Amino acid sequence: MRVSAHRLTPGADLKTALEQLVPAQDLRAGCILTGVGSLSSARLRMPGAAGEADVFRSYDGPVEIVALSGTLSPEGLHVHIVLSCPDGSCVGGHLVTGCIVATTAEVVIGELADVEFRRPVDPATGYGELSVEPRQPEG
Amino acid sequence: MRVSAHRLTPGADLKTALEQLVPAQDLRAGCILTGVGSLSSARLRMPGAAGEADVFRSYDGPVEIVALSGTLSPEGLHVHIVLSCPDGSCVGGHLVTGCIVATTAEVVIGELADVEFRRPVDPATGYGELSVEPRQPEG
Amino acid sequence: MRVSAHRLTPGADLKTALEQLVPAQDLRAGCILTGVGSLSSARLRMPGAAGEADVFRSYDGPVEIVALSGTLSPEGLHVHIVLSCPDGSCVGGHLVTGCIVATTAEVVIGELADVEFRRPVDPATGYGELSVEPRQPEG
Numbered sequence: 001m002r003v004s005a006h007r008l009t010p011g012a013d014l015k016t017a018l019e020q021l022v023p024a025q026d027l028r029a030g031c032i033l034t035g036v037g038s039l040s041s042a043r044l045r046m047p048g049a050a051g052e053a054d055v056f057r058s059y060d061g062p063v064e065i066v067a068l069s070g071t072l073s074p075e076g077l078h079v080h081i082v083l084s085c086p087d088g089s090c091v092g093g094h095l096v097t098g099c100i101v102a103t104t105a106e107v108v109i110g111e112l113a114d115v116e117f118r119r120p121v122d123p124a125t126g127y128g129e130l131s132v133e134p135r136q137p138e139g
Numbered sequence: 140m141r142v143s144a145h146r147l148t149p150g151a152d153l154k155t156a157l158e159q160l161v162p163a164q165d166l167r168a169g170c171i172l173t174g175v176g177s178l179s180s181a182r183l184r185m186p187g188a189a190g191e192a193d194v195f196r197s198y199d200g201p202v203e204i205v206a207l208s209g210t211l212s213p214e215g216l217h218v219h220i221v222l223s224c225p226d227g228s229c230v231g232g233h234l235v236t237g238c239i240v241a242t243t244a245e246v247v248i249g250e251l252a253d254v255e256f257r258r259p260v261d262p263a264t265g266y267g268e269l270s271v272e273p274r275q276p277e278g
Numbered sequence: 279m280r281v282s283a284h285r286l287t288p289g290a291d292l293k294t295a296l297e298q299l300v301p302a303q304d305l306r307a308g309c310i311l312t313g314v315g316s317l318s319s320a321r322l323r324m325p326g327a328a329g330e331a332d333v334f335r336s337y338d339g340p341v342e343i344v345a346l347s348g349t350l351s352p353e354g355l356h357v358h359i360v361l362s363c364p365d366g367s368c369v370g371g372h373l374v375t376g377c378i379v380a381t382t383a384e385v386v387i388g389e390l391a392d393v394e395f396r397r398p399v400d401p402a403t404g405y406g407e408l409s410v411e412p413r414q415p416e417g
Contacts, residue, residue: 010402031173036357047201061325066370068347069173070175082345083370093203102328108309108388110247113142124149130146132146188339206345210312220344230368231345256283266381269384
């Protein structure tokens with residue numbers, strides 16, 4: 001596994017920054033190994049039942065990034081996050097745009113060596129779901 | 140470290156699926172590097188004081204897996220999980236059977252190269268606790 | 279990436295134990311890959327706005343370590359933690375001294391190969407922030 005560490009600076013949009021790491025680090029089968037930092041404002045997609053309209057919630061900072069997990073590839077990111085609020089309580093959900101770095105975000109990414117992550121639509125769920133495939137030579 | 144990525148499909152029991160990865164991937168010193176997904180229903184063991192009866196709580200989905208951590212080996216798993224609920228609040232605890240995958244679960248597992256995880260009972264705690272030992276040749 | 283696994287025993291202070299791993303494992307660019315366990319008591323620093331006095335909260339155990347993330351190097355640790363309480367609710371924040379291991383803590387640490395983590399003060403935030411630099415030969 002090839003590993004890289006990154007510090008995001010104040011004002012960065014966390015999801016956009018992760019998306020930009022995909023071509024910058026040539027990630028074809030990336031996963032988040034660790035992530036910590038702080039956000040000045042946050043927006044998450046809530047869990048929902050299939051077929052329901054997506055629900056988003058916004059949170060005023062300062063909040064801490066206390067867990068960051070997921071996979072990254074050219075066909076898409078699937079990243080979940082847990083935030084802690086000033087009273088210590090935690091909120092979490094699916095990372096979407098609108099999570100803005102306050103002072104810093106430290107993210108360590110691993111890139112698997114011999115596979116690549118594809119996201120073909122799975123008829124069972126209606127979403128592009130992770131498919132772990134043998135790595136193809138670059139075209 | 141040898142690394143493998145896996146997608147679990149709807150209806151899978153998360154703990155059972157992780158247990159099945161141990162022989163399938165020949166894990167002798169495995170750890171969860173990242174885990175995201177959704178559950179249609181969940182059941183967790185709560186923290187408790189030594190000597191108290193175990194307490195379990197069940198949660199109706201949809202909930203998101205927002206953090207998944209722990210170690211895996213033939214002598215047992217020790218996995219903790221954080222879930223986010225439709226209102227964004229988080230619950231967490233010790234992973235037990237009864238966490239059923241809704242649409243997907245993506246799990247990346249690392250296998251340490253030169254050691255193996257054993258779980259001898261520690262008289263100080265009464266539990267089989269992690270012991271990191273030099274890897275033995277396979278019998 | 280070089281990887282090591284560690285079990286902390288009852289009574290250990292989690293932050294102090296992680297700090298001791300830095301020289302013991304010669305970590306110059308370490309990150310937490312996974313962490314699970316239990317605490318008999320906990321103390322966290324809450325998120326706060328720049329310029330405000332730090333706020334700490336204490337929690338009586340038993341609580342579970344359900345997520346542990348961050349970076350480690352000789353110039354400092356930046357570690358965030360999520361704990362689950364006996365009712366399943368989660369609290370989180372910045373790891374400080376005062377988190378005491380109850381029965382066990384299992385921590386897996388990765389050390390990046392070609393870089394080292396420095397923490398020069400960033401005038402934009404007033405804190406020592408992560409800087410990922412080429413690894414220097416040891417003096």
